[in-house]
Amino acid sequence: MLAELSAALIAEVERAAKLLGTKRRICILTGAGISAESGIPTFRDKQTGLWENYGAEDLATPEAFVRDPNLVWSWYQWRRQVVADKKPNPAHDALAQWQYHSHSSGQHITLITQNVDDLHEQAGSTITHLHGHLWRNRCSQCKTPYQKQSRGSYSSADTMDYNEELISCPHCDGYIRPDIVWFGEALPVQAWETAEEAAANCEVFISIGTSSLVYPAAGLAQLAKDNAAKIIEINPNPTPNTIVDINLAEKAGMVMPLLIQKITAL
Template structure:
């Protein structure tokens, strides 16, 4: 399969595989690009249908929810419909395979995502979510999790799309009567403290940091690669449109779904 790549990219994949196979502590950060390969629109893509006159940045805020909770809730129910039938792609599967492989090796693999979908979990990975989870909800007032709207209960045992309830009616919190909202980090909100602390520790202590499908421009997550670099880690970027980032040691300019299976194949063979 390496023969499908250009000679230069093949050499870089092999160089990355040798580096990764020789190190113990690996930290990975995934962004919108890996989900886009499964057909999930990126957050900054132009909206369609009923939502084409709205900008995502104007809906994903606490102020927007306070001003018009029905509008914001309806938008998120629409977003859930967009991703309900999406499945992991080869990049998600390869990462899950690698994580499983490390259970019987000396490697420590920490997977962090900026994405709010659950494709990593569907593939079998354990992942730290920095920006929340699209399939979870909590109260906008008391912040109590509202489990009955999680993906597990959205869907039946066969997880068919038809079994998912996308009702746009607002839900009252059973504890304080506040409105239930998506458990997503909105503009102007802090990242979840526990997830961010785990991500920072993994980045600071890793020997190799891999950025997959992310522009590395959205902070604070973009600072993780810099933190890793400052502590002596090598940086690998996997992105068909590489960022002009001077801290990157190895650039693999191709889709994650192409690179990750080849990379994991090489690593596990070494």
């Protein structure tokens, strides 16, 4: 792996590790890029197959579900099948290792994700989801959780039901929908409070695989900066963000194992 990283990048990783090794409160935000390395398409990727004529922004909205609930439900059932066999990559594993190591090192690491997959959980991390969970459902009317589709232990998708027929809520007869934050919807209150508190009180904020364009999550780095935190970005395509202190311009799966190796060796 080291042979594939430039000397300049390795030097930046070492600089990041030295910084992180001296800090106690770390806040990490992950985005679509880290899941893309496991083969999960991002919302910016062109739809394929039956969905090539649809844009994700046209399907992932409450208005779209009201207009054609069967279409939206079918799309999410298809997405679930696409994601079902995907596994954590070295970046997920490294983050889980770091979180585990932090229990004995005295660091407090808050891991937050914009992703709706369960790859962080599969790797063993404790994670706060800002945009919901692909494997969970709730009623579109009364919001009661509907657990039949839940993946539970995150260990297997073998028992998943990918039937495209709409399901009615047993409490109010409303249609069941994915428990995901759609465009135009508010983030879950508790998850956002956790993210805000972690960003405002951290000493280092790390952005991994996110374009920093989707608000309000994109504002977390600025919140951290406003409270004197250092900002590290890990992204093969760096964002034009002037608040970043250390930029690791490479895939997270390449950078994170080396970074965690150096942190835990300190």
